[in-house]
Amino acid sequence: MDPKARYEKERFDGKQQRLYLILEAAERVFTLKGIEKTTMQDIASDANIGIATLFRYFPKKEKLIVAVATKLLEPMLHRFQYVADQPLSCLEKLERLFDSFIEDQNDSSIKFMVDFESYASHSLEPLEGILDFNALNRKISREYGRIIQNGIEDGSIRSDLPVKETLTTIINTFGLFSKKLSLQKNILLLESDLENEQQLTILKNILIDYLKAR
Numbered sequence: 001m002d003p004k005a006r007y008e009k010e011r012f013d014g015k016q017q018r019l020y021l022i023l024e025a026a027e028r029v030f031t032l033k034g035i036e037k038t039t040m041q042d043i044a045s046d047a048n049i050g051i052a053t054l055f056r057y058f059p060k061k062e063k064l065i066v067a068v069a070t071k072l073l074e075p076m077l078h079r080f081q082y083v084a085d086q087p088l089s090c091l092e093k094l095e096r097l098f099d100s101f102i103e104d105q106n107d108s109s110i111k112f113m114v115d116f117e118s119y120a121s122h123s124l125e126p127l128e129g130i131l132d133f134n135a136l137n138r139k140i141s142r143e144y145g146r147i148i149q150n151g152i153e154d155g156s157i158r159s160d161l162p163v164k165e166t167l168t169t170i171i172n173t174f175g176l177f178s179k180k181l182s183l184q185k186n187i188l189l190l191e192s193d194l195e196n197e198q199q200l201t202i203l204k205n206i207l208i209d210y211l212k213a214r
Contacts, residue, residue, distance in 0.1 A: 018049070018053075018057070019057060021047050021049075022043070022047050022049070022054060022057055022058070022064070023064075023067060023068055023071050024047075025043050025046040025047035026038075026043045026046075026047075026064050026065075026067075026068050027068050027071075027072070027109070027112060028046060029042050029043050029046050030065070030068060030112050030115070031108050031109070031111050031112045031115075034115060035065055035112075035115050035116065035119045036119070038061075039061075040054055040055070040058075040061055040064075043064070060128055062123075062127050062128050062129075063127075063128045063129045065116065065119065065127070066127050066128065066129035066130055066132070066133055067129060068112065068116075069112070069113065069116045069133055070129070070132050070133045070136055072109045072112065072113060073133065073136045073137065073140070074136065076140055077136060077139050077140050077143065079097070079100055080097070080140050080143035080144055080147075081143050083096045083097055083100075083143075083147065084143045084144075084146040084147050084150075089150070089154050089156035090147055090148075090150040090151030090154055090156045090157055090167075091151070091156040091157065091208060091211060091212060092156075093147050093150065094147070094167070094170075094171075094207075094208065094211070095204070095208060097147075097171065098174055098200070098204040098207070098208075099204070101174060101175060101178040101200065102178070102197055102200045102201060102204070104178070104182075105178070105181065105182050105196050105197060105200070107182070110178075110179055110182040110183070111182070111183065113179075114179055114183060144167075144168075144171065147167070148163060148164050148167050148168070151163045151167060152164070155213055156212070156213055157211050157212075157213060158210075158211060158212065158213050158214065159213065161211070166211070167211075170207050170211070173207075174200075174203065174204070174207065177199075177200070177203060178200060181196040181199060181200065182196065184196075
């Protein structure tokens with residue numbers, strides 16, 4: 001590699017590393033303080049960079065908010081792709097997805113994502129950068145669509161159910177309930193007789209039993 005090319009590569013790698021550090025810092029501060037209460041200076045301080053540097057990467061706070069949300073959505077896409085590619089029945093793939101939601105109960109990113117959804121829903125205009133986030137969501141939907149098609153073809157789902165509508169409703173129900181339980185853990189005075197994982201496992205078993213072909 002000639003000196004100029006090496007310099008350009010090192011410069012690019014440096015910028016990517018700084019971008020990663022900014023996104024990590026933003027996720028930490030947004031999760032700790034909440035999106036509305038977090039300032040760009042808070043994030044710059046956590047990332048140990050100057051505020052001018054932060055604004056060079058993200059001229060607006062909302063663009064940084066969406067970038068963090070998009071970053072946190074990527075593992076979900078990889079998870080759905082991985083499960084969809086497995087040589088399993090549709091019912092077994094659903095179990096894998098449910099189990100992954102259960103394992104995510106201690107993931108602090110859930111708190112941010114719920115805050116992000118609320119923030120985005122109150123915005124009068126589309127958030128800057130939201131197209132990338134929406135594109136990622138569509139990719140996740142396509143992967144789940146493969147699993148749904150699996151269920152239509154492999155006979156593991158009850159034949160008297162409208163498969164597409166039922167599986168869409170079920171994954172949304174499980175995901176929303178999982179988020180709710182995760183958020184409750186952050187309410188100090190709210191106690192439960194059942195552990196989150198136990199409640200989600202019970203719900204998983206109910207749903208799988210409901211779907212299973214007889």
